[in-house]
Every structure is written in C-alpha cells, then in structure tokens.
Amino acid sequence: MNGASHTGFIPLRRLRHLPIIASSAFACALVALCLTGLGGAATSTTFTDPAGDGGTWLDITSVDVTEEDDGGILFQVNFAGRVNWDEDGPRVALDLDRNPDTGSGYYGTEVEVAFEGEGHAREGRAVLYRANGWDFRGATPPEGWGWGLGPHEVDFFLSRSFLGLAPNAGFNLVVATTARNPDTAPNVGTFDYEPVPGAPPPQLGQDRRPPRVFAYDSRGTAGQPAKLDYWVLEGRGKARQVIRIFKGHRRVATIATPLRNVSPFRVAHARWRVPRGAHGHFRYSVRSIDAAGNKSRLAWASLDVR
Numbered sequence: 001m002n003g004a005s006h007t008g009f010i011p012l013r014r015l016r017h018l019p020i021i022a023s024s025a026f027a028c029a030l031v032a033l034c035l036t037g038l039g040g041a042a043t044s045t046t047f048t049d050p051a052g053d054g055g056t057w058l059d060i061t062s063v064d065v066t067e068e069d070d071g072g073i074l075f076q077v078n079f080a081g082r083v084n085w086d087e088d089g090p091r092v093a094l095d096l097d098r099n100p101d102t103g104s105g106y107y108g109t110e111v112e113v114a115f116e117g118e119g120h121a122r123e124g125r126a127v128l129y130r131a132n133g134w135d136f137r138g139a140t141p142p143e144g145w146g147w148g149l150g151p152h153e154v155d156f157f158l159s160r161s162f163l164g165l166a167p168n169a170g171f172n173l174v175v176a177t178t179a180r181n182p183d184t185a186p187n188v189g190t191f192d193y194e195p196v197p198g199a200p201p202p203q204l205g206q207d208r209r210p211p212r213v214f215a216y217d218s219r220g221t222a223g224q225p226a227k228l229d230y231w232v233l234e235g236r237g238k239a240r241q242v243i244r245i246f247k248g249h250r251r252v253a254t255i256a257t258p259l260r261n262v263s264p265f266r267v268a269h270a271r272w273r274v275p276r277g278a279h280g281h282f283r284y285s286v287r288s289i290d291a292a293g294n295k296s297r298l299a300w301a302s303l304d305v306r
C-alpha cells in the first residue's frame with residue numbers, strides 16, 4: 001500500500017493513553033503476571049497464519065485470543081522474526097457485531113488497536129481507534145487496557161465490557177502488519193472467534209452496502225504497460241472492478257476484472273498497455289461492484305504518459 005493512500009484511512013492523530021504495561025523487554029512477562037493476577041481460569045484460542053508469506057519484516061505466525069473469567073481479553077500476535085519496536089507494528093481490528101456491512105472499510109470492523117513504533121522521538125505505544133464511517137477515528141482508551149511487547153510478539157489487552165460484548169458473544173477479527181506489502185491474518189477476510197465451542201456464526205442478511213473505491217494518479221510510457229492503482233474497501237472482501245480510460249472525453253479502453261478477493265490492506269492495480277505514439281494527460285475511472293451487485297461511486301485519477 002502506498003503511503004499517500006494510507007494516510008487518508010489510518011488517522012495520524014496521536015492520542016494519549018495510560019498503558020498499564022511499559023514498553024520494555026519484560027512487558028510480556030508482565031502481561032502474563034497481570035492476567036494471572038486478575039482472574040482465575042483462562043481459555044485460549046489460537047488462529048494460525050503461514051510463516052514466510054509476510055514479505056516484510058513482520059511475518060505473523062499466529063494470533064492467540066485468551067479470555068479471563070473477569071471479562072478481560074488478551075490478543076497476542078506472534079511473529080516469525082524479532083519485533084523491531086521502532087517500527088509500526090500490527091493492528092488488530094474487531095468486527096464486534098459480526099456484520100461486515102457495518103463499521104470500517106477493514107472488513108466491517110468497529111474497533112482497531114494498533115502498535116505505533118518508537119520513531120519520531122517518542123516511545124512506542126498502542127493506540128485505539130473506533131470506526132467512523134468507512135474510516136477510523138482515534139478513541140480514548142479505557143482504564144485498565146494494556147499492551148505489551150516481546151521479542152516475537154505484540155499483545156493488546158481489552159475488556160469485554162469496554163468492547164460492548166456480552167459474556168459469551170463471539171466476534172470476528174483480522175490482524176495486519178503496517179507495511180507496503182502487509183501480512184494479514186487471515187490472508188482473506190476475518191477469523192470467526194466463537195467462545196462457545198460449536199456455536200454457528202450469525203447468518204448474514206442481504207449485502208446492501210456498496211464498496212468504496214479510491215483511484216491514484218499514475219504514470220505510463222507509450223508502448224509500455226501502465227499500472228493504474230486503486231484501493232477497494234468492501235466489507236465482504238469480494239468485488240469486481242470496471243476501469244475506463246479516457247483521453248479528453250473519448251474513452252480509449254475499458255478493463256473489467258472478475259469478481260475476486262479484494263483486501264482493504266492493499267492497493268490493487270490494473271495494467272493497461274499504453275498505445276505507441278500516445279502521450280500527455282489521460283484520466284481513468286474505477287468502479288467497484290460487490291458480489292451482491294452493489295456499485296460504488298466512480299473514483300477518478302490521472303494517467304500521465306511520457
């Protein structure tokens with residue numbers, strides 16, 4: 001994902017918070033102690049992700065969700081390599097109503113907690129966001145929330161009451177690293193977390209929310225394929241795109257993709273071979289259509305050909 005596109009979605013606003021766990025080499029041990037001290041029995045569910053698919057320094061291998069009797073939930077994100085605390089770390093996004101058609105563009109998640117690295121002369125820390133339309137907005141963390149770092153893990157700790165979750169309510173979650181080519185767990189869509197074993201996920205109604213699409217100014221060379229960048233947000237993670245390329249008011253090409261997985265964590269692109277002898281300013285539009293046939297608005301960007 002390119003930085004420019006990301007800026008509009010991940011708010012850069014920094015919020016103050018009160019971590020119960022400082023950023024230190026012993027943070028994980030403290031998390032464990034904390035949890036042990038807070039309540040009695042804990043139950044843990046592990047979601048795995050392949051190693052080696054990250055393509056970045058952070059390669060997720062698993063996500064553990066551990067529940068305490070008192071309603072605390074620990075999210076432990078585990079990595080194949082060592083965590084570099086200077087860099088922005090993983091984000092955990094939660095679809096609390098288990099409805100991909102409500103909430104943010106990250107598969108309909110309502111809450112996101114993310115680790116922001118130690119760059120820019122400040123300490124690394126966790127930040128909390130709540131969905132605001134398709135986007136997220138910084139939120140004030142509750143008392144008693146926490147986060148921790150280990151050589152191979154980043155942990156977040158939140159309570160069911162803060163998340164508005166009933167004691168046995170399930171939720172969906174997705175974890176993603178912050179990178180141009182991020183690793184996500186799962187690779188497509190969200191994990192279905194069900195604290196009551198065997199309980200089926202809720203039935204979804206008709207998808208009535210169209211995708212949202214952004215297009216990014218691109219450059220091309222006559223006679224060469226040009227990359228037309230765009231970014232699709234669709235709660236259910238499947239859409240097809242129609243890309244139309246114009247010179248002035250004249251349409252010069254149309255590209256249609258099949259219905260396929262679209263990740264909100266990646267910028268996608270279509271390739272168009274620029275005709276020989278073409279030059280100057282072109283424009284292109286992108287429309288995204290989800291599996292139910294809901295159509296996005298048109299997104300426009302320029303294609304400058306040298």
Ligand SMILES: [Ca+2]
Nearest residue numbers: 049050059060
């Ligand atoms: Ca991985």
Ligand SMILES: [Ca+2]
Nearest residue numbers: 099102103108
């Ligand atoms: Ca939702």
Ligand SMILES: [Ca+2]
Nearest residue numbers: 207209210290
């Ligand atoms: Ca939809």
